[in-house]
Structure formats: C-alpha cells, structure tokens
Amino acid sequence: MTFKIGNSYNGFKLIEEKEIKEVKSIGRVFEHEKTGAKLINISNDDDNKVFAIGFRTPPEDSTGLPHILEHSVLCGSRKFDTKEPFVELLKSSLNTFLNAMTYPDKTVYPVASRNNKDFKNLMDVYLDAVLYPNIYKYPEIFMQEGWHYSLENKEDKLKYNGVVYNEMKGAYSSPDSLLFRKITETLYPDTPYSHSSGGDPEVIPELTYDQFISFHKKYYHPSNSYIYLYGDGDVNEQLRFINDEYLKDFDRIEIDSKIPLQKPFEEMREYNYTYSLAEEDSIENKSFLNLNFSIGSSLDTETNLAFTIIEYILLETPAAPLKKALLDNNIGKSVFGEFDDGLAQPYFSIVAKDANENDKEKFKKIVFETLGKLVKDGIDKKLIEASINKIEFLLREGDFRGQPTGIVYYSKVMDSFLYGGDPFINLQYEPLIESVKKALTSRYFEDLIEKYLISSNHSSIVLLKPEKGLNDRKEKELQDKLSRYKDSLSEKELDEVIEKCKNLKTRQMTPDTSEALKTIPTLHISDIDKKAEKLPLEIKNKDGVKVLFHETHTNKIAYLKLLFNNKVLPIELLPYSKLLSDVLGKINTKNYDYGSLSNEIGIHSGSISFNVMTYVKSGKPQEFSATFMVKSKALMNKLNKTCELISEILGNTLFDDKDKILQNIREIRAYYEMMLFNSGHVVAAKRVMSYFSPKASYDEVISGIGYYKFLCDLDKNFESKWDNIKNNLNNVRECLFNKSNLTVSFGGENEDYNTLEDAMPIIINSLGDKKVSEVNYDFEVNKENEGLLTQGNVQYVAKGGNFIDDGFNYSGSALVVETILSFDYLWNNVRVQGGAYGVVPRLSRSGNMFITSYRDPKLKETLDIYDNVPSYLKNADIDEDTMTKYIIGTIRNLDTPLTASMKTEYAIEEYYMGINFEDRQKERTEVIETTIEDIRNYAPLVESVMKQNHICVLGNEKKIKDNKDIFGKLITVIE
Incomplete structure (x- = not known):
C-alpha cells in the first residue's frame, strides 16, 4: 500500500516517510489524531514482526514504582481477566519475544511473532494490559508483584515479601550493580535519574497502593505513549486494529512526563x-x-x-x-x-x-x-x-x-x-x-x-x-524495625494484615475459571509447522582435515571456527586450556606486541575469540566431547588475512609477559565474581550437575566454581607458580594445536567455499604434526550437596540428577513437561507464592535434569516444592485445550529465529551431540503428539531424579547456615 504524507489512515496522520537504506526499510512517523499517541513504523520484508507500546515514566523516588507497575499490568486486564495473561501467552503463543522492561525513564512492552494470527493476539493482550489493567480491581496484584507485609499467624515474625522486592534485593547484593546504580545518582542528582526506577529494597516498602494507582493514571495514557510496528505486516490493518479496538476510546490530554536536564556542575x-x-x-x-x-x-x-x-x-x-x-x-x-x-x-x-x-x-x-x-x-x-x-x-x-532485529531497532528508535x-x-x-x-x-x-x-x-x-558484616547489621535493623512495627499494631490491625495475606494467598491458589482462560486468544495445532528446521551441515575434507560446511546466506561474512579436541589433555592441564583461551590474542606474539595484534584483528576481522566448549552425547550421559574453539568472523575478502592472524596467535604467542598474564588472570577472576551474583542460578545448576555428570564435572574445571578457585589460587600464589603457569600454557598449546586434532567449521554460501579452501592451508601449515589421542578421564562424581556462601540477600536453589542412569529414556514430551512446570506448578509455587523472581526446569537429551530458582527468598521451602513435582505430574488434570496451549508454547522454543552465525553454532552442537535432522523431527513430532498420559508418565522419572537428592544452593550465608543440616558441606565462594 502507498502512503502519502499528510493523509490520515484509520485515525493516524502520516507525518513523515523515508527510506532507511542501512536496514533495508521504509520508516514512517504517524500521530494519532484523537489522542496524540506517537507511532513509528519500520516496514520491510522481515516476517518476524514486532509490536511495542512504551510510556515515558520518570520515577519520583526509589520505591521502584515503574518496575512494580511493569510487572503488575501483565496480571490481568479488562478483556483478559485471568491472573496472568502474560504467562498464558508464554504457554500458548508462538511468540519469538515476549517481555516488558523498565528503564530509568521509560517502560516498554515489546512482543514479536512470525505468525500473523499470533501477532494480532499479542497486540490485543498487551494493549489491553497497559490501558485497562486489573490493578484497580485487585490490590493483591500490587502485594504480589511489589511488596507486602507477610504474616500468616500472630505468633510469626513479620516479614516483607514481593517479587520485585526480592528481585531488587538480589540485584543490589552485587557490588557491581550497586555501583552502576550510583552513576546516574551522582551525575544527575536533580533529575529522575537520581532515583532507582527498579527499586531500592530499603525504600520499596514506602510505596503505597494509592501512589501506585495514581502513577498508572498519570502516565499510562495514549497521549504519553510511543507505539511501534516493525516487519512485513499489513500496516493499514494494524493501524485500524489499534485505533478501533483501543485508541478511539481516549481523548488527548496534557501529560507532563518530560525529563528535566541536570544543570552542569561547577566542579567534580x-x-x-x-x-x-x-x-x-x-x-x-x-x-x-x-x-x-x-x-x-x-x-x-x-x-x-x-x-x-x-x-x-x-x-x-x-x-x-x-x-x-x-x-x-x-x-x-x-x-x-x-x-x-x-x-x-x-x-x-x-x-x-x-x-x-x-x-x-x-x-x-x-x-x-x-x-x-x-x-x-x-x-x-x-x-x-x-x-x-x-x-x-x-x-x-x-x-x-x-534477539529479534525489530526489538533492537525499537530500542534505537526510543x-x-x-x-x-x-x-x-x-x-x-x-x-x-x-x-x-x-x-x-x-x-x-x-x-x-x-x-x-x-x-x-x-x-x-x-x-x-x-x-564487614553490613548485610547482617542491615538485616538485624530490618527485623528490629518490623518487630517494632508489629508490636505497635493493635489486635484488629494484626488481623487485617493476616486477612490481607490470606486474601492474597487465596487469589494465588484459586485457579482461573475455564471461562476466563478462554478469553486468552490462542492458536491451534494446525497453526504449527509440523516440520523441523534443517540446520545446514555438510561434512567435507580438505587436506586430511574434516570440514563442517554450513551453507547459508551470510551477506559475504565468513564464519570460521577451528575446533581442536580438548580431550587430548591430561586432567591436570584442563584448567590451563581455559586459561589459554582467556589469554590468547591479549598477549604478545613473535611478530606483534599485543597492542599491534589487537589493532590488526580489529582492522581485518569482525572478531577472533577463543573458548572451551563441551557437548554431551544424546542419550549417553557418560560420553561427551570437548573442543578448544577458535571463533572468527570476517568479510570474505579478508578471510586470508584473518587466517594469518589466527595462525600467528596459535603458533607464535609468547608466554613470557608475566605482568600481562597476571592482569588477565585478575580480570577473568573479577568477571566470575560478577557472574556469581548476576547468574547465580546458572552457577548453582552447573555445580549440582557436577555431582553426577562427567561432562558437568569437566565444565566445573574449565568454567565453573572450580575454575574460579583455580584463578584465585594462581592470583594469590602467582610468583611461586609463574614457571609452572608458563610451562603449562606452552604444553597445552603443543598438545592441542595439531593438524590431526583439528576439525574446521565454515559458514557461508556455496560459492564462498572456494575462499575457505584457499585460506585453510594458511592455518594447516602453521600447526604441529604430532599425533595425539584422547585421554580417559575418571572424574569422581560425588553427592557433595554444597551450600555456597555469599553476602547476597537471596538464594539460587538447584536440585538435579540423571534419569537415563535410572533406566528412563528421553522423548520430546520432556520439553512439554518443562513448559508445564515452568508456567504452572513451579511458577505458581516458587515465583507467585514464594516470591522468587524466577525458576527454571530442564530435562535434556543426556538424561540430566535440574530445577534452579533465581533470586529466591526461600531455601528449604523451594526444595520441598521441587520434591512435590512428581505428585503434581502424577495427578495432572489438563484438558485438551490447555494441552494444546502447552504444546504450542513448547514449539515456540524450538522455533527461535536463527541468524547465520547461530545456525552454524547450533549445527556444530548437534554434530558433537550425535543428533541429525531425523532426530530433531522425531522430537518435534513427539512434542506435537504429547498427551496428558505422557505427562503423567513423567512422574516416576522426575521422582527418581528427586530421590537422587543432589542439591546445591548459592546464596545468603546466614540463610544457608540456618539450614546447614541440608548440606554435606558449606563453602565460602568469593575469595
């Protein structure tokens, strides 16, 4: 359809239209004539369509009001009167992105889907959520997502609870996060940027329900909105829907949401x-x-x-x-x-x-x-x-x-x-x-x-x-404050607090009615593509080296990876292989100092990086592969030069710059310390799997807490260990970088394969010719059941085991079980009722299963919930419509749009896991054909895993010590 500047289209006046050559799109600016809502359209041939609506939401304090509101508007609305339409969509939509984000001065609600029907459904639910949320009807939403006094009986201690409250307790447990919070606070003290839009846990309980409602009334209006449409959709039809179903019912109002600027300082x-x-x-x-x-x-x-x-x-x-x-x-x-x-x-x-x-x-x-x-x-x-x-x-x-391209462009637009x-x-x-x-x-x-x-x-x-001890003192002050407050309440006021908690729990535990659930728009099995996507992989050979060729459109970018078998190293050198990957390219070589080398890499390539990757064999938990990966990308016409640089790094790196290597060790150590706070759920899950999985034990040595402890030891004892470090890095290189130990991966178009063949001799001729063979590792896998102590204010609770070792098999239905647990049982019990920010279950082809929580105020209660999963599955009562939703939600995860580089990486993963297209198609078919009986049949499988009783919790030192009887050992993590 042709648009003309100045004309109106379904209530929207076209203000501007221009070609954006860089992103192969047409950009349009519309204004809704009745409300003044601003709408940006980026039109192109991308079938992964994006809709977003955002509002300028400058915080007035650090109660986290914008953040709490972001959570809360997704808990039911006028047309979609369920407790959590957001979760229902995660269950039943083919979305490629579904989220909401709070920034220092705006709150945005973006969604994406490749399915036209699904895309319209997502627009409908999100527009209704932000403009007509149920927060006005149910104060319990504010209590659940924001904060509330938690008290079940008069004899109990009074506590704070709430999803955002616990999330931000976890966020500000990290000194790095705390520091970055202070940047805008110190630079812009007279503006909204001086406040925490996410919420300061010490201030969040000052927020009242009335303030919460007033904020929505003021800022969540079309006149303050920024709407966005991206992709190959019918723009005129989308404008019609937005106007006819929503915006026509509002009038233009003046909203003062402008962000005031900080006057420059006279001195630092x-x-x-x-x-x-x-x-x-x-x-x-x-x-x-x-x-x-x-x-x-x-x-x-x-x-x-x-x-x-x-x-x-x-x-x-x-x-x-x-x-x-x-x-x-x-x-x-x-x-x-x-x-x-x-x-x-x-x-x-x-x-x-x-x-x-x-x-x-x-x-x-x-x-x-x-x-x-x-x-x-x-x-x-x-x-x-x-x-x-x-x-x-x-x-x-x-x-x-x-991340969908249209989502990234929305951020750039805003x-x-x-x-x-x-x-x-x-x-x-x-x-x-x-x-x-x-x-x-x-x-x-x-x-x-x-x-x-x-x-x-x-x-x-x-x-x-x-x-020292600041958290303990603050926690005591908080308990004293809550105790004093509780003592100040009359019997009637205590009864009111208990009644409010009871009402919240009743709402949380009462299932949505079938009538309410039917208001959530959904798809049908017929809307699903029954065929799995075939990843590009053709096995070739060049000069005796195996080549994994991934034919895909890359826009003349070569994606080249060198895969060296890392299992040729003796066990004592494994952490040094990861250290080697962390220092290569950052220290001197024979022909370049590290500064010149960095410049050459930047001039001639997109990047050259190094890592150690592991892959467990599908269905065979005791078997795994490990590769030292050299990962690079470059324009095709610069591939030869990129290969020269890779050869220089692999063959000529000098391990004699003592100070630089120590600096690298300290930087990597600092990165792992940040990860402990920001990705504690991943750390705990990897650690718990090391108790029963050889592959996970290997991972602990090269990328887990084991590797972090290795780095700490090198840092503390660097002088005495220096000769050993230098010699071991050399030994790892000599063992790894041999032609007989190499597999090559190349992503590009068929016509570009000749470019690789011309460049490969540059690599091959620089490698050693030593014949090496795999080492058989004998990892001691023991049920350590560790409590990992930090100064954080929340927990990351993990439990797992292997079901193949107990005689069970994997099928695609396991992925549906994941979806059901993620958005039903675990979500309701660990997140909604427990107050954790999130919880993740995983059942893999290797037989490894784990459940891990994220920023969780609880510990033992969460483990009890995990242990009750078998009972939940055994008694699962899921009707056909609901099962269809779960199946669609599972397929969504299988159909994530893949970039060219992602296709090559996924194909490599499947090659080492021993999976082919037929296996993926079988898995997809099993997902689509999953029945309620299949779900119930997973109860004994999960029960066997829970009975293995492998537990790892990363979190608050006092909380873990108070539950020390659960653990085999307690370890202070950060050194």
Whole structure:
C-alpha cells in the first residue's frame, strides 16, 4: 500500500516517510489524531514482526514504582481477566519475544511473532494490559508483584515479601550493580535519574497502593505513549486494529512526563558508599574506584557514536591505553567502563575493581594524565582504525544473538524519539560512520576527549568500599524495625494484615475459571509447522582435515571456527586450556606486541575469540566431547588475512609477559565474581550437575566454581607458580594445536567455499604434526550437596540428577513437561507464592535434569516444592485445550529465529551431540503428539531424579547456615 504524507489512515496522520537504506526499510512517523499517541513504523520484508507500546515514566523516588507497575499490568486486564495473561501467552503463543522492561525513564512492552494470527493476539493482550489493567480491581496484584507485609499467624515474625522486592534485593547484593546504580545518582542528582526506577529494597516498602494507582493514571495514557510496528505486516490493518479496538476510546490530554536536564556542575563531586563483606574476609583491595562524566545529549547522535568508539579505544581492546595505564600502576585488578546513550543525558564511566580505597586520588591522577597525554601526543591511528572497523562491522552485520532485529531497532528508535529527536537517526548510521572516520586524519577523538572528559566539570568520582558484616547489621535493623512495627499494631490491625495475606494467598491458589482462560486468544495445532528446521551441515575434507560446511546466506561474512579436541589433555592441564583461551590474542606474539595484534584483528576481522566448549552425547550421559574453539568472523575478502592472524596467535604467542598474564588472570577472576551474583542460578545448576555428570564435572574445571578457585589460587600464589603457569600454557598449546586434532567449521554460501579452501592451508601449515589421542578421564562424581556462601540477600536453589542412569529414556514430551512446570506448578509455587523472581526446569537429551530458582527468598521451602513435582505430574488434570496451549508454547522454543552465525553454532552442537535432522523431527513430532498420559508418565522419572537428592544452593550465608543440616558441606565462594 502507498502512503502519502499528510493523509490520515484509520485515525493516524502520516507525518513523515523515508527510506532507511542501512536496514533495508521504509520508516514512517504517524500521530494519532484523537489522542496524540506517537507511532513509528519500520516496514520491510522481515516476517518476524514486532509490536511495542512504551510510556515515558520518570520515577519520583526509589520505591521502584515503574518496575512494580511493569510487572503488575501483565496480571490481568479488562478483556483478559485471568491472573496472568502474560504467562498464558508464554504457554500458548508462538511468540519469538515476549517481555516488558523498565528503564530509568521509560517502560516498554515489546512482543514479536512470525505468525500473523499470533501477532494480532499479542497486540490485543498487551494493549489491553497497559490501558485497562486489573490493578484497580485487585490490590493483591500490587502485594504480589511489589511488596507486602507477610504474616500468616500472630505468633510469626513479620516479614516483607514481593517479587520485585526480592528481585531488587538480589540485584543490589552485587557490588557491581550497586555501583552502576550510583552513576546516574551522582551525575544527575536533580533529575529522575537520581532515583532507582527498579527499586531500592530499603525504600520499596514506602510505596503505597494509592501512589501506585495514581502513577498508572498519570502516565499510562495514549497521549504519553510511543507505539511501534516493525516487519512485513499489513500496516493499514494494524493501524485500524489499534485505533478501533483501543485508541478511539481516549481523548488527548496534557501529560507532563518530560525529563528535566541536570544543570552542569561547577566542579567534580565526590561520593563514598559501602557494600557488605563477610566478617572473615579481608577488606584489602576490595574497593571500587569510579569516575563518571556527563556527555552532551542523547540527540547528538554523532558524538554518541564517537564515544561508543572512544570507550572501546580507551577501555575495551587489549591495547586500550587507559586500561593499560591503570593496571600497570596497580589501580584495581580489573578495569572496565561503559558509555550509555540511552538517557536524555548520556554518560561515560570508568571503573577500577578490586582496588585499594587509598588510591582514589592516584586513580583520578592517572586517568587525567593518560587522557592528557593522548590528547597531546594523539591516539594511535591504527588503534582508531581498528576500533571504528569493529563498531562498523557490528552495525553492518546486524546479528543481535537471538534477539529479534525489530526489538533492537525499537530500542534505537526510543533512544532519540523519547527525547523529541528524529526516531530513525540511530538506524541511519552510514553518514555517522563516515563522519567519525575523520578521526583517521584529524584530532577528532582527541578534541572530544578534551571537551567532554578533561575540561568538563560535570563529573563525579565514587568510592565504593567494603564494610564487614553490613548485610547482617542491615538485616538485624530490618527485623528490629518490623518487630517494632508489629508490636505497635493493635489486635484488629494484626488481623487485617493476616486477612490481607490470606486474601492474597487465596487469589494465588484459586485457579482461573475455564471461562476466563478462554478469553486468552490462542492458536491451534494446525497453526504449527509440523516440520523441523534443517540446520545446514555438510561434512567435507580438505587436506586430511574434516570440514563442517554450513551453507547459508551470510551477506559475504565468513564464519570460521577451528575446533581442536580438548580431550587430548591430561586432567591436570584442563584448567590451563581455559586459561589459554582467556589469554590468547591479549598477549604478545613473535611478530606483534599485543597492542599491534589487537589493532590488526580489529582492522581485518569482525572478531577472533577463543573458548572451551563441551557437548554431551544424546542419550549417553557418560560420553561427551570437548573442543578448544577458535571463533572468527570476517568479510570474505579478508578471510586470508584473518587466517594469518589466527595462525600467528596459535603458533607464535609468547608466554613470557608475566605482568600481562597476571592482569588477565585478575580480570577473568573479577568477571566470575560478577557472574556469581548476576547468574547465580546458572552457577548453582552447573555445580549440582557436577555431582553426577562427567561432562558437568569437566565444565566445573574449565568454567565453573572450580575454575574460579583455580584463578584465585594462581592470583594469590602467582610468583611461586609463574614457571609452572608458563610451562603449562606452552604444553597445552603443543598438545592441542595439531593438524590431526583439528576439525574446521565454515559458514557461508556455496560459492564462498572456494575462499575457505584457499585460506585453510594458511592455518594447516602453521600447526604441529604430532599425533595425539584422547585421554580417559575418571572424574569422581560425588553427592557433595554444597551450600555456597555469599553476602547476597537471596538464594539460587538447584536440585538435579540423571534419569537415563535410572533406566528412563528421553522423548520430546520432556520439553512439554518443562513448559508445564515452568508456567504452572513451579511458577505458581516458587515465583507467585514464594516470591522468587524466577525458576527454571530442564530435562535434556543426556538424561540430566535440574530445577534452579533465581533470586529466591526461600531455601528449604523451594526444595520441598521441587520434591512435590512428581505428585503434581502424577495427578495432572489438563484438558485438551490447555494441552494444546502447552504444546504450542513448547514449539515456540524450538522455533527461535536463527541468524547465520547461530545456525552454524547450533549445527556444530548437534554434530558433537550425535543428533541429525531425523532426530530433531522425531522430537518435534513427539512434542506435537504429547498427551496428558505422557505427562503423567513423567512422574516416576522426575521422582527418581528427586530421590537422587543432589542439591546445591548459592546464596545468603546466614540463610544457608540456618539450614546447614541440608548440606554435606558449606563453602565460602568469593575469595
């Protein structure tokens, strides 16, 4: 359909239309004439359509009101009067994305689907949710998702509970998260950015229900909305639906949601904060030093792109001069930074982690001296070229690792449109890239550093230092406060608190009626594609080396991976293979120092990275593969040069730079410490599987807590272990990088295969010719049942086992069981009633099964819920319509849209797992044909796993010690 500027289409007036060549789309700006709602359309041939509605929601305090509201509006609405339509859609939709996100100044509700009928259903549910939520009818929604006083009996202790309350307790358990919260607070103290839109757990209980309702009334109105349509859908029909079903019933109103700007500071401001450390831990070198700078405006897109590159130059590459200067002067053990232009006033931040608190002035001095030297002498032009190329490659590749393209573009649109700017400016990157390339022949970046960093007073310096026992003291203060409050209540008031909790529990435990559930639009089995997607894999041979060829359209990008069998290493060298993957490309080689090497990689490739990957054989839990993976991507015409660089790294890396290797060890250690807080559910699940799975035991050595402890030992005893480290890295290299030990993976079009054949000899000729053979590992798999102690305020509770070892088999129906548990039994009991942020069950082809919770206030109660899963499955009462929903929701997970690089990685995984297309088709058919009897038949399988009683909990030290009888041993994790 042809649109004309100035014309109206179903209540929407077309304001602007333009071609966006960079993303092969037509961009349109509409305004809804009756309400003033703003609507952006990006039209193209992408069948993965996206709808989103967002609102500008500046927080007025740190109660987390925007975040709690984001959760709550998805708990039932006018047309879809179930407790959680969001969960019903996760069960029954073919969506490729379904979520909601709270930002510092906006709240957005994006969905995506490739199915037209499903897409319309998603639009309908989300529009009804945000405009007509049930929060006005049921105060219990606010209690459940936000916070409430928890008290079942008058004799019990009074507690706080609530999903967001517990989520943010977990988030702010991490000192890294706490620090990043302080950046905007210190830079923009007179604006909404000084508040935590997610919520500070100490402030969340100050939020009242009336404030909660008033916020929705004020901001969740079409006049304050930003609507988005992306993909190949019928735009006119979509506009008709949005207008006729929703917007026509509203009138335009004035809403003051503008984000006020912070007046520039007259001088840098200084702040000191503390975070909790265990009493027995040393506080030496456990501080964070942080410098922050306000950088112009979100609407200055060229400067923002320039600072994205400047941040990469200064802090991201192995040659990064600011990072090097700080580490060389022993300021922190890990240095990183961030440039965030998703705010009205962007910021640039520099962080030194594991630093000495007394080095604050030295930290500041080195930063400004280094920046001053760069401005005076100029930045290395090769470093500039490499950094620009890196960012440009990412923009052109457009691979967002499984996140729908349209969702990413919505974020880019909102980064300017929310503040009154051109919505498409961040997508039209060609002129911006060309403009910043003047830095190759001028002082462009140097002048920006001078203006926004060196000469700017709008900055802050933050010290975040450890305080022993802070969590315990705060917890005691909280308990005393709650105790005093409880004592102040009359008998009648206590009865009211108990009654409210009872009403909440009644609502949570009362199933939705069948009539209510039928209001949720759903699909039918006939809407599902019965055929599995065939992943591209053809096995070839080049000069005696096996090649896994993945024929797929890559837009002339070569995806090359070298896969060396890592199981040729003796067990004592396994952690060194992971260390090797962590240092390669970041230290000197025979022909390049690490800075020059980094520049060459940036100039000639998209990236070259290294990792150790493991794959368990389908149906054979005792068998697994392990590969040392060299992963690269480059334009086809630069593949030869990329291969030369890979060969240089593999064959000529020098392990003699003692200081640089120690710096790398400390940085990796710092990364793992962050992961313990941010991905504790993954850490606990991997650890519990190591009690019974040889593959998981291997994983613990190369990527789990075992590897973290290995890094801590190397760091603490580096001087005495240095010769051993150097020799072992050499030994690993000599053993791994041999032609006989290599398999190659290549993703590209058929016509590009010749490019690989021309380039492969560059790799092969640089490898050794030693014949190596696999080692048989004898991992001791023991039921350790560990409690992993941290200063976090929540738990990550994992339990698992292997069902094939107990005589059971895997089928596709296991995936339906996962869906049912995820969005019914476990969701209702662990998240809704228990207050955890999430819970994940997994049943895999290897027979490994685990359940793990995320940011969970409970411990033993959660394990009891896991143990009752068999009873739930045995007595499952699921009608045909509901089973259809679960099947569709399961297929959704199997049909995630795959980018070209993802297709190559999934094909590699299936190759090593021993899975072919017929296996995947069989699994898909079993999913589609799953019956209620199949689900009930999983009860004994799950019961066998639960009876194996493998448990691992990562979390609050006191909580775990209070339940110490559950565990075989207690371990303090962070050293």
